[in-house]
Amino acid sequence: MTDNNKLEGAMRSHLTSVKEHLMTGVSFMIPFVTIGGIFLALGYALSSFLGGAEATKTIFEATGRPDWFLAQIGVAGLTFMVPILGAYIAYAIADRPGLAPGFLLSYIIQQGNVLQAAGEVIGLQGGAAGAGYLGALVAGLAAGYVARWLKRRSVPEFIQPMMPVLIIPVLTMMILSPIVIFVLGVPVAIANAGLTSFLSGMQGSQALLVGAILGGMMAFDMGGPINKVAYVFSVGLITEQIYQPMAAVMIAGMIPPLGMALSNFIAPQKYTAEMYENAKSAVPLGLAFITEGAIPYGAADPLRVIPSIVAGSAVGGALSMALGVTMPAPHGGIFVFLLSNQPIAFLGCIALGTVVTAAVATLLKSDFEKTAGSPETTPGSTEATATQAND
Numbered sequence: 001m002t003d004n005n006k007l008e009g010a011m012r013s014h015l016t017s018v019k020e021h022l023m024t025g026v027s028f029m030i031p032f033v034t035i036g037g038i039f040l041a042l043g044y045a046l047s048s049f050l051g052g053a054e055a056t057k058t059i060f061e062a063t064g065r066p067d068w069f070l071a072q073i074g075v076a077g078l079t080f081m082v083p084i085l086g087a088y089i090a091y092a093i094a095d096r097p098g099l100a101p102g103f104l105l106s107y108i109i110q111q112g113n114v115l116q117a118a119g120e121v122i123g124l125q126g127g128a129a130g131a132g133y134l135g136a137l138v139a140g141l142a143a144g145y146v147a148r149w150l151k152r153r154s155v156p157e158f159i160q161p162m163m164p165v166l167i168i169p170v171l172t173m174m175i176l177s178p179i180v181i182f183v184l185g186v187p188v189a190i191a192n193a194g195l196t197s198f199l200s201g202m203q204g205s206q207a208l209l210v211g212a213i214l215g216g217m218m219a220f221d222m223g224g225p226i227n228k229v230a231y232v233f234s235v236g237l238i239t240e241q242i243y244q245p246m247a248a249v250m251i252a253g254m255i256p257p258l259g260m261a262l263s264n265f266i267a268p269q270k271y272t273a274e275m276y277e278n279a280k281s282a283v284p285l286g287l288a289f290i291t292e293g294a295i296p297y298g299a300a301d302p303l304r305v306i307p308s309i310v311a312g313s314a315v316g317g318a319l320s321m322a323l324g325v326t327m328p329a330p331h332g333g334i335f336v337f338l339l340s341n342q343p344i345a346f347l348g349c350i351a352l353g354t355v356v357t358a359a360v361a362t363l364l365k366s367d368f369e370k371t372a373g374s375p376e377t378t379p380g381s382t383e384a385t386a387t388q389a390n391d
Helices: 003-057 066-094 096-108 112-121 132-151 160-200 204-220 225-238 244-266 273-287 291-300 302-323 333-339 343-364
Strands: none
Touching: 003 066, 003 132, 003 273, 003 291, 003 333, 066 096, 066 132, 066 291, 096 132, 096 160, 112 160, 132 160, 204 225, 204 244, 204 291, 204 302, 225 244, 244 273, 244 291, 244 302, 244 333, 244 343, 273 291, 273 333, 291 302, 302 343, 333 343
């Protein structure tokens, strides 16, 4: 075997192991996405039923109301899903010593106030957005590899019992905290601030372009900082009685999980058994405007999935803006479609974008050797997620 073949084999082996680590994190994250998404959607649906569109705007101020409790549970699930992703990626690499650093590093870079303070320390003016799930992927991988490296160090026998619970987690945090916060977090925050400023100047006659951009942003990081910039931008316009961007954003945010689930259902040979099972929960999450339902697909195969969902969401968002579809509610998905000025057009934009995403994803993805129909594959099997025939 030549040196080039050896290098290629080592690279393939490393990429396969990284995919396995990512899928471990995804499998532990899925229940948090499901619980958070369903409860938040139920909260908004109940709020809309109790008081209409106006009530959904103040759901988090209505302390003690049933919809408020549902929303609190939903927010908790969606808040912790990203740190859980980073935590269990690190766990897959380094076992127990990587768990706490992976969680804490992924959590801290979701805090806008921390990133703003970090920006001030290094002389940069940062925004308030977190690093999202993409930041958690990097933080989890970094925490896992550093913790594993420390775990393999030779130490005196009397120190060994303290390594997994004290020394490795603390040293991992000490080594990576400045890198993750200042090198990863601050640039993402600055990019988000720039995007917000850019979007603020794109209104009026450029509706089609604005819809495509907002739609693409909603899909690109599936609930991450870019998604949040587009969402917050549109919610802010509601106070000025400009409702078209909110409709485009809600439609675009629903398309990624619905489109990937549709692709999974019509071409199961292109997905693992775990992804096929995830498609069943991605449908209600998509209908509930929980874009994070597509994260398992994006984390497993970002180079094919991200272009697919961006294409579908851009089409849905652009068509919505072109048709002048409005949505006065800031959340709720399918449960609030009757609040739109054009309910049928609202649903039609979702359907078109979903079909576009499914078509592009199905064309781009290659087949897996083990699929949902393979008898030797069981849902939740992490080994089954890494065997791809034509990668």
